[in-house]
Amino acid sequence: MNAAPLTDFSRLCVHTITTKPWPLAEAVKHYAAAGVKGITVWRQALEGLDPAAAGRMIREQGLTVVSLCRGGFFTAATAAGRREAVSDNLRCIELAAAVGAPHIVLVCGAVPGQPLAESRRQIAEGIAAIAPAAAAAGVRLAIEPLHPIYAADRSAINTISQARAICRQIASPWVGLALDVYHIWWDDALEQEIAACGREKSLFAFHVCDWKLTMLDPLNDRGLMGEGCIPLRQIRGWVEAAGFAGFHEVEIFSNLYWAGDQHAFLARIQEAYLGSV
């Protein structure tokens, strides 16, 4: 059953990458002025800034830091590479704690040519290695299953089912999932998988955008909600039925929208949010 239409922006979160041309302070100011209540901060938006001060600045504008994007990329051909990935993720956890993000999103990684089974083993090992630090810092780790189109080089975790298996293996309340409709909408078991995340208390985050029929770029041509074929309201209904009550995060990588006026884009995001999510 479809969710009821949304009527306000109290649960709307925008990812800084969505309005990439805006530096963090600009994004915060404009989101706040538009009535957006949540922000997911990408690491590159924090470069050169003091993260604790950035977090205070965000909260002072009335915004909630929903998440830090992103950690992960645990796979590497060498043990040294994998150790470096763990170190980087430990720094990411510290950064999340400093900025005040309750969780970090993990894009898990894949090494072109490396067997997927080996990448999957390395990913589980990497997450297990950082889970104690995450728990100690009070930062949750949200595994984001990525669309199979990215299996070769971005993430060998391509379904909710796979991500849940890692969660069961690690068995920490600090490890769960970030569900992005772009990556999971095609899954024929989607409703049941989302319900399972609810039962397992592992549904940490919900990202929205749309899947366009004609994609000009495999990575940076995501659609605004309503521009594509994802049944957003149905999926939100399943997510809410699973007990999720967090923010709806708008994460759009788009060469097209990044090239345009960001104020106009933010207005379109808000319109699309009410009309299609």
Place this chain on the structure above:
Amino acid sequence: MNAAPLTDFSRLCVHTITTKPWPLAEAVKHYAAAGVKGITVWRQALEGLDPAAAGRMIREQGLTVVSLCRGGFFTAATAAGRREAVSDNLRCIELAAAVGAPHIVLVCGAVPGQPLAESRRQIAEGIAAIAPAAAAAGVRLAIEPLHPIYAADRSAINTISQARAICRQIASPWVGLALDVYHIWWDDALEQEIAACGREKSLFAFHVCDWKLTMLDPLNDRGLMGEGCIPLRQIRGWVEAAGFAGFHEVEIFSNLYWAGDQHAFLARIQEAYLGSV
């Protein structure tokens, strides 16, 4: 475990679409001269030809007709559209029987914006509608799961698991699967799913090509075997362990290769077949 390297072309089949610039008679002549033993005929290669005569011509050159590509596209927004799809598939079965193809490959269809669950229902209904005619004609129906990247507009059947569910539902020995590495390589249950096809006697066809890391076109930039990241020899090992003893069909859609010399391309296919499949 990887399969043993191939040492000859006795099980090599090439799809006419792979060398699209060649009309059927040219393709047959050049495949035969190169020692290729199988050919999968695309419907457009038969346009304007008498299919029975084309089948005889192929066999006289010492080639086996491995398959007819392709039927399917059962989904439509209207009942009339779905009836027309069934009619078209019945014509495809007749064509396969006339040319002497033991099976037809089904690309099942999807309607942009139509819920995937509805498309899946329509697909199962369409296949059930044509299965008796297929049995009567002695032509098998091979459902090809398509990569989730095509879920919006080409096929709502995106995993082996889904295709097997339709096979179980229809429960006809004339309905099985065509497995193309391009579509299924990312599946974390791939080995088990292939084994299940073996147990269920539903593994009808095996297609090879490769998944390139940088894709210039979402449809027509497939790689030659060895150019990408698919573990071809491992997957062939699983297919053989499942009891498959048919042809290895090279199906490559490639604007790049279509634009080049087809003799040189065929030579590269044969080299890649021995080196990478």
